[in-house]
Amino acid sequence: MKNRKLLMIPGPIEFTPEVMRAMGMPTTSHVAPDFVECMGQALERTREVFLCPGGQPFIVAGSGTMAMDMAACNIIEPGDNVLVVNTGYFSDRFGAILERYGARVTHVKSAIGDVPSLDEIEAELRKADYKGLAVTHVDTSTAVCADIEGLAGLCRKYGILSIVDGVCSVAGEELRQEEWGVDIVLTACQKAIGVPPGLALLVASPKAIETFKNRRTPVGSYYSDWANWLPIMESYEDRKAAYFGTQAVNLVWALNISLEQILAEGMDKRFARHRLMSDAFKAAMTAIGLKQVPVNADKAANTLTAPYFPEGVNGSVLPLIKDAGAILAGGLLAEIREKYFRVGHMGAVSAADILATVGAIESGFAKAGYKFDHGVKH
Numbered sequence: 001m002k003n004r005k006l007l008m009i010p011g012p013i014e015f016t017p018e019v020m021r022a023m024g025m026p027t028t029s030h031v032a033p034d035f036v037e038c039m040g041q042a043l044e045r046t047r048e049v050f051l052c053p054g055g056q057p058f059i060v061a062g063s064g065t066m067a068m069d070m071a072a073c074n075i076i077e078p079g080d081n082v083l084v085v086n087t088g089y090f091s092d093r094f095g096a097i098l099e100r101y102g103a104r105v106t107h108v109k110s111a112i113g114d115v116p117s118l119d120e121i122e123a124e125l126r127k128a129d130y131k132g133l134a135v136t137h138v139d140t141s142t143a144v145c146a147d148i149e150g151l152a153g154l155c156r157k158y159g160i161l162s163i164v165d166g167v168c169s170v171a172g173e174e175l176r177q178e179e180w181g182v183d184i185v186l187t188a189c190q191k192a193i194g195v196p197p198g199l200a201l202l203v204a205s206p207k208a209i210e211t212f213k214n215r216r217t218p219v220g221s222y223y224s225d226w227a228n229w230l231p232i233m234e235s236y237e238d239r240k241a242a243y244f245g246t247q248a249v250n251l252v253w254a255l256n257i258s259l260e261q262i263l264a265e266g267m268d269k270r271f272a273r274h275r276l277m278s279d280a281f282k283a284a285m286t287a288i289g290l291k292q293v294p295v296n297a298d299k300a301a302n303t304l305t306a307p308y309f310p311e312g313v314n315g316s317v318l319p320l321i322k323d324a325g326a327i328l329a330g331g332l333l334a335e336i337r338e339k340y341f342r343v344g345h346m347g348a349v350s351a352a353d354i355l356a357t358v359g360a361i362e363s364g365f366a367k368a369g370y371k372f373d374h375g376v377k378h
């Protein structure tokens, strides 16, 4: 009997067999000609997946937090004002990182499950001389999705930089970096990018690079300093070996395969598939009587769902759901941590995965004593 459970948390996710095979390939030197070609291709494909043909991609070993750190330390100088559009746990984290590099951070918060409106953000932008705005596209703690197109438009109107934490969105949620005029988009590889954890990905607009080049003060992080990484990225794209820090060779092999698979599907089709999977899963949760953290459907992400436990059920149902075949995540946002759970459905997720997950949830909830309508009656 197959004993594998579906990993349906909001990252890491289920990876394709081709990606997993690349992880097991013999490791080459990080300056070997075939790795140089692979890294060069991965950089070019990153630009395409971020829909940012004029951007500068960075691929560096590290997690998503490292990508946030890289964005903050290269752009921020002590005393800069930054506005954080705060939708939950990861927006708090972004604020803390920005402060670590000397930014004066103002948070615009909303109620749990909601997003501050564009009017609220604009009112705040009028009050002070901001250098930039940081926003979590999909806050993995609330499953809330921010309006990046609208926010980036506001940033352009006020001539400030837009920085998007796309860790739970890039390659799943619609995000058109260049068309929408976003200056920095960052992510990690373990979510919709579809690669085991360990790579930070970031694409910077020409304006972001110019801001970095015009700094008056040195970058406060040695490892993340673009002065160290920019020549390396440019060199690999020119198909020339370069060294600053050893590349995560097998992860980059795997990344290059995954990016190829993503582009073979096509970005528009991929966004549409994520919407379809999400709609189907959310409809199933509603059908069994569960409410969700996002206050309304147009604010909900497509990469994950955050349902509240129904009356009489708590986190002890998650091991029952796991026994029935699907590993899910508990709550993360402190204020409601015990009251909800999270289900990731991104990357290579298929209709069969969604159905199996819904089945496992129904089975777990039934075992936990929750009474609900088991699907359509004929």
Ligand code: PMP
Pocket: 011, 063, 064, 065, 066, 090, 136, 138, 139, 140, 165, 166, 167, 168, 188
């Ligand atoms: N931002 C968001 C929106 C995330 O979901 C996560 C990880 N769950 C991070 C940042 C941090 O990424 P990592 O755990 O890879 O450091």
